[in-house]
Amino acid sequence: MTVIGLTGGIASGKTSVANYLAQLGAKILDADIIAREVVAQGSPALKEIAHTFGPGVLHADGTLNRKKLASIVFDNSEALEKLNAIMHPKISKIVADEIAWHKQTGEQKMLLLVAPLLIEVGLHKQVDQVWLVHVNPQTQIDRLIKRDKLSKEEALKRINSQLPESERLKFAHEVIDNNGSWENTRKQVLKLWNLYATGDTDKKN
Known part of the structure; x- marks a missing residue:
């Protein structure tokens, strides 16, 4: 069993990615x-x-x-x-x-630990891989404003209270780009599932 730590900033799309991995067969630990x-x-x-x-x-x-x-x-x-x-x-x-x-x-082939504070709490030390759901700053702001009905100032305050994305990237073994369409994100996640759920990471090279 491969243990994956899934993280990302607020409004990055962690829940959608986790739900899809659950559909594929991952066991979710929230x-x-x-x-x-x-x-x-x-x-x-x-x-x-x-x-x-x-x-x-x-x-x-x-x-x-x-x-x-x-x-x-x-x-x-x-x-x-x-x-x-x-x-x-x-x-x-x-x-x-x-x-x-x-x-x-x-x-299960994969245990998925979904944790917004995966790195801050040190939970990344307990997993085999860290997967980061990544969005650019403007996409994150736009989605957060729409999702939580916030002003831009409120959205920025919440984003800035979290670990900078540049720091998360330092710990990430895999980065899921969620800036575009869900179909594009889904293809990335499916590829990672096929790669890591089998345990045959040599396929990556």
Whole structure:
């Protein structure tokens, strides 16, 4: 089984690529879903977050108030570092356990770890290949404005809060160009599936 880490900036098209790979037969491991499970009601991580940032980050029913927490850590690097110190080790541990389990029991040819923060969290160290869904800055801005109904200023703020694309490219084994049509992207993804799902990477040369 080949373990692929799929990443990319906001509005790059990671979800579409992941969904297509799932159709082809890849097993999907979604880091965002794992992150939500880590802060489930009553979880140790949620208790630690409430202790660190105050009870105001919880709803009345004891679940996480994501908007409130986001308002605290957004544009506050010190607060974000505290949150990451709570979250990242727990997410990494679950990912490592899941990968190990699938390698032992899974019959799929490919395990796809979908993680927007794959590199920032260090999850790239747990995969065999890093695939980057790449779009140019203007395409990213246009798609984000359309998708989330944002102003250009808001879109740029979200994009600039993430790791620069130039840094992601340094870690990428494969780059999926998603600037054009979906059909063009689909052909690239299918080619990579045929290459890596078989484990015969010699075909690349």
